[in-house]
Amino acid sequence: MRRADRLFLLIHALRGRRHAITAQQLAQTLEVSLRTIYRDVADLQRSGVPIEGEAGVGYLLRKGADIPPLMFSPDELEALVVGSRFVRAFGGERLGRGATAALLKIEAVLPAELRARSERTRIFAPQLDNRIESSGLIDALHDAVRQRSVLRVWYLDGQQRASEREIEPLCLTFWGGTWTLGAWCRLRDDFRNFRPDRIVSHAATGEVFEELEQRDLDAYLIAVGAQGLDNG
Template sequence: MRRADRLFLIIHALRGRRTALPARGLAETLAVSLRTVYRDVADLQRSGVPIEGEAGVGYLLRKGSDIPPLMFQPEELEALVVGTRFVQAFAGERLSRAAGAALLKINAVLSPELRERSERSRVFAPDFGQHAAIKAHIDEIHVAIAEARVVVLDYADEKGSASMREIQPLCLAFWGGAWTLGAWCRLRRDFRNFRLDRIRQCTLSAQKFAEDAATDFRAYMRAMESASR
């Protein structure tokens, strides 16, 4: 994360709060050290941002520095909070950090009443203990999809038989207990779904694949819809 983005998030996290925000909470959300948070806050204070508090106690933005609250209905806000919890529990580290940062921004500009409502939500998404390798695969494949990069998989099927697959990744899907990767398999010359917990190794190639009407995401969705009938 760029330092400018980090400073922006710190200011937004402090806006509208009634109680001091501990530096440790900021550090965990921003995925940086406590020392970095202390240094960033000190730099903001020196630049004229009206932050009160100190290390070990917490920080507040001086009263009167708030910005207008976002116009969310309570149910809309709860949907965002619950969605963020699911992302943090089940997605990769990159999306988890992004979801945490997004929620931090939202909470920073909510009215006190809406912020309290969001904190009272009793819909949770406990992490079912995903292996760290699966979360790493999610991050890697997410990048590959965004950049249209070919991926090489060392994959084991349901019987444990291993094979090497060169694929064109198209989408990731979560089915409530397992993640799958939808892709065009160059070995089988067809669309395939790969379970992430059966991927032994995932390697992103430097090779990129071009959009093709016969092998792109739309074609994949048509194939899946046809197979489900």
């Protein structure tokens, strides 16, 4: 995380609070060391940010320094909270961190009544170590999609037949329990959907592909329509 982003999140974590938040809590939220929190707070105080408190006690943003609260309806807020929980549970590690940071920014500027409402939301998405999202595979495939990186994958189809493919990954789709990776398959010379849980191994080839008109994301979406989860 860039230092500028970290300082921004630190200020937002302090905004709108009636009670001090400890350096330990801040460190856990921002995933940094206690020493980093102490240093960042001191730097912000020297730059004029009205932070009160001290190490071992906790920190508050001086009363009157708040920004106006975001105007969310209770239903809108609950949707954001529930959505962030699902992203943290099913979106992979990188998007999970982003969802946590985004929700922190939102809750930091909410009035007390709405913040309490967000804490009472009873729709949960537990993060479990035995799910594919915790393996790092979804993050790796997501990176390949973003970077247009050609992948070499060893894949098992629905009949457990193994094949080696070179693919151009175009998108990831979550079906409420199952992921699919939409891609152009160079072996089949066509679009295919691959289930990450059937990818035995994968490796980047070092090649970056160009999204050509007949085999880009738009063409893929038209081609697959409402096909099944796995046609690899």
